[in-house]
Amino acid sequence: MQSAKIINDPVFGFIRVPRGLLLDIVRHPAFYRLSRIKQLGGANIVYPGAQHTRFQHSLGAFHLMGKAILSLQQKGHFIFDSEAEAVQAAILLHDIGHGPFSHVLEHTLISGVSHEDISLMVMEQMNEEFRGQLSLAIKIFKDEYPKRFLHQLISSQLDMDRLDYLKRDAFFTGVNEANIGSSRIIDMLDVADDQLVVDKKGIYSIENYLVSRRLMYWQVYLHKTSVAAEHVMINALLRAKQLARQGLELFASPALHFFLYNDIDRQAFLHQPECLQHYLTLDDNDIWSAMKVWCNHPDPILSLLSRDFINRNIFKVEMSDQPVSEDSKQEKLKELAQRHHISQDDARYLISCIEVGKDMYSLDDDQIEIRFNDGTTHNITEASDMLSTSLAAKKVRKHYFCYQR
Numbered sequence: 001m002q003s004a005k006i007i008n009d010p011v012f013g014f015i016r017v018p019r020g021l022l023l024d025i026v027r028h029p030a031f032y033r034l035s036r037i038k039q040l041g042g043a044n045i046v047y048p049g050a051q052h053t054r055f056q057h058s059l060g061a062f063h064l065m066g067k068a069i070l071s072l073q074q075k076g077h078f079i080f081d082s083e084a085e086a087v088q089a090a091i092l093l094h095d096i097g098h099g100p101f102s103h104v105l106e107h108t109l110i111s112g113v114s115h116e117d118i119s120l121m122v123m124e125q126m127n128e129e130f131r132g133q134l135s136l137a138i139k140i141f142k143d144e145y146p147k148r149f150l151h152q153l154i155s156s157q158l159d160m161d162r163l164d165y166l167k168r169d170a171f172f173t174g175v176n177e178a179n180i181g182s183s184r185i186i187d188m189l190d191v192a193d194d195q196l197v198v199d200k201k202g203i204y205s206i207e208n209y210l211v212s213r214r215l216m217y218w219q220v221y222l223h224k225t226s227v228a229a230e231h232v233m234i235n236a237l238l239r240a241k242q243l244a245r246q247g248l249e250l251f252a253s254p255a256l257h258f259f260l261y262n263d264i265d266r267q268a269f270l271h272q273p274e275c276l277q278h279y280l281t282l283d284d285n286d287i288w289s290a291m292k293v294w295c296n297h298p299d300p301i302l303s304l305l306s307r308d309f310i311n312r313n314i315f316k317v318e319m320s321d322q323p324v325s326e327d328s329k330q331e332k333l334k335e336l337a338q339r340h341h342i343s344q345d346d347a348r349y350l351i352s353c354i355e356v357g358k359d360m361y362s363l364d365d366d367q368i369e370i371r372f373n374d375g376t377t378h379n380i381t382e383a384s385d386m387l388s389t390s391l392a393a394k395k396v397r398k399h400y401f402c403y404q405r
Helices: 021-026 029-036 054-074 081-092 115-129 135-141 148-154 160-173 182-187 200-221 224-245 254-261 266-271 273-279 284-294 300-310 326-340 344-350
Strands: 004-009 013-018 189-192 195-199 316-320 351-359 369-371 377-379 395-403
Touching (some): 004 021, 004 054, 013 021, 013 054, 021 029, 021 081, 029 054, 054 081, 054 148, 054 160, 054 189, 081 135, 081 148, 115 266, 115 273, 148 160, 160 182, 160 200, 182 189, 189 369, 195 200, 200 351, 224 254, 224 284, 224 300, 224 316, 224 344, 224 351, 224 395, 254 284, 266 273, 284 300, 300 344, 326 344, 326 351, 344 351
Parallel strands (some): 195 369
Antiparallel strands (some): 004 013, 189 195, 316 395, 351 395, 369 377
C-alpha cells in the first residue's frame, strides 16, 4: 500500500497527503463538502474561469504548509513530527466552517457567528470523532501553543492561507499581474524570537506579494459587478427569510429550510447541535436550487431577485468616494416602487448601499518582519524603499450604490 495519496493540482502539481490523520481529514464528509463551495462565490460572473473550490484551496494551503515546515527544519529549527502534522491538520481545516458562497450566510441567515467560529466548532466535533488526535491542531489554531510561529503560518499577514489563495485565485481568474512567488517567499522564511521573519533577500518578493494582494482585492474580490451579484443573492435570501417569518411556505432543501424558518445566532450554534448538523449539509447547490424554483414564486420581489441572479441581470452600480445621500436613496426607492408596482418598503430589497475597503498592509495585526545580516529585524514598512508606513497602511474606502436595473 502506498504511504500517501497523490492529488494532481493545477497550480502546484502533485500534492502528497500522507496516510493516517491527514488523509482521514481529507476523506471526511465535512471536509469534502468544501468541494461543493466555490472559493470566490459569484466572481465567476466577471471571471468565468473562477470555478475552483474551497476544497482545492485547502489542499493548496496544506501543500505550502508542508514546504514551509521543511524549509524551517532545514534552517535548524526543531519541529516535532507531531507539531508538523498538527499544523498541517489545522491549515487543512482552517476554512471548514465556510458556508455557501463564502460569506453570504454570515450576513443573511445567521447572525453573530463567523465562519472562523464555525470552523473551530467543526474541528472540536471532529476531534471527538478522531479521539483527540486534533487536540494539538486546535491549540495551534487558537494560538494557545507555546511555539507561536506555528500559528502565524496559519493566520497572519504572511500565512499559507494567503499565499495559496492569491496564487490560486490569480491563476483561475487569469489576473496574471497578481501572480506571487510563493516558493521564493517560503524559502526566505525563518524564525527569530518565536516569530516568523523574512530574510532580507526576500524583500522584493514581499513587496510584490503586498501589491498583488491589493490588486486582487480591488480587481477581483471587491469588483463592483461581483459585489453587486452577491447583494442580489443576499437580498433574495433576506426576502425569503421575511416571507418565512410571515408563515409562507418556500421551496428549500431541509438544511436551507432550517435556517430560513429559524432565527439562528451564536447562542443557538453553541447550544443546539442540530444547527451545526444542518450547516454541514449546506453548500452552493442548496442556494442555486432554491433560487431556480423561486424564479416562479408568487411573491414579486423574491421572484424578481431570483430571476435576476439566475439570468445574470445584476444590480447596476454607482461608485463614489462618499456615501450615497439619503435623498438619492429615497428617489431611487420611489422610482423602483412605481416601476414594479410595489410599496417603497418592499422596494428596499431592490437596492443596496455598500461600503467596501481594504488596506495593503495592517499595522494592527502581526507585522511582517525583515531580518538583516546583522541579526536585527525591521518592519517591512521600514525595510522597504518602496512601501512607506503611510502608503502601506492607507485605508482605501469606496461606496457602491447598487439598484435593480
